[in-house]
Amino acid sequence: MAAPYNQAMTSSVPILQLPSNQPSESVTPVFPPSYLAQARTFNMNIKDAVQSSEVVAYTLSVNNINAKVLFDYGATRSFISESFVGKLNYEIELLVEPLFINLANQEQVSVKSIYPRCKVEISGYSFPASLIPFRLGEFVAILGMDWLEKHGAQIDCKKKKVVLKSPQGKKVEFKGQK
Template sequence: MAEYEAKFTELSGFVPEFVNTEEKKARRFQLATKSFISRNFSNKLNLNVVPLREVLQVEIANREIIPVNQVHHRCKLKLEGKAFEVDLIPFVLGKFNMVIEMDWLSSNGVQIDCKKKKVRIRVQDGKEIMFKGQRKTHKFLTMFQTKNLLKKGNESYLAYVMDTKKEIPDIQDIPVVNEFEDVFPKDLPGFPPDREI
């Protein structure tokens, strides 16, 4: 084990940006104690914004660091008619409207059951608020979704699928076409003659 750690330490010197230092771990932990709201969503709600005491450096998945300097204080988060207060930092969140911090979830008695996809919140009067997630299954993509996936660099394959076990129907079995059998010969004599247009 000591040999592995020594080799890791040696190699990590070549790519320090990929190695978690204690400072990076502390920064990530600090950000886990913040709640975020999508900028687009907060703009629609016309929330009052105030400057943060100090600028936060938020590292996103592609390792880009984005400075954040605003917060919406004491926002009302209503769940099943019950109001909760939360401070929300406007940020670009992609498909999410909000990301709620772990400390807020913990202090409000939230229990998350990942296996059953349930979130329970016990409120002061002893009642329980419960949300159940649903698994989305997409059998087909729209052209718009496909276009966006291709723009992002996803691979695509075009397939033409035929059921080879299915028999080709006779002309007599095709409605309307069966009334004009003489128009559809069994064998094509060749290409049509050239015509002037």
């Protein structure tokens, strides 16, 4: 069984915060209000994404496998398709508390696990990603605000252009599918 996820999903939104003055074995987890915040995502297809002025779609390498990825600033968290997770070659980790996902159809779904050590390759750079397994439509991954903020993303949805800062501090720019 995997250990609870105890690292930050982003630099500003921790999932689990442990007091630094005590060893982690004897600590009761402290959950910031942002942890229990609800996340949302869309179940969009490629055609909708290409026509939308609110998202950018692109085929990228996720854990060294080509995958259809959606960059969505309307999604508060980042997701990976449940049908793709068998290809990740990483152990899933349990969230300390469930995360509630609000879908566009007003349905609410609870998720309890995460893949915290995924990598997304863009222009020769490896970007770490903490991805929540979820039933997605045609996309393998949705990179939401947690990931976009962490990498300083600027998205021009009309031009289908994304500008990021690599973990090495380099500016990375690419155009999504039109």
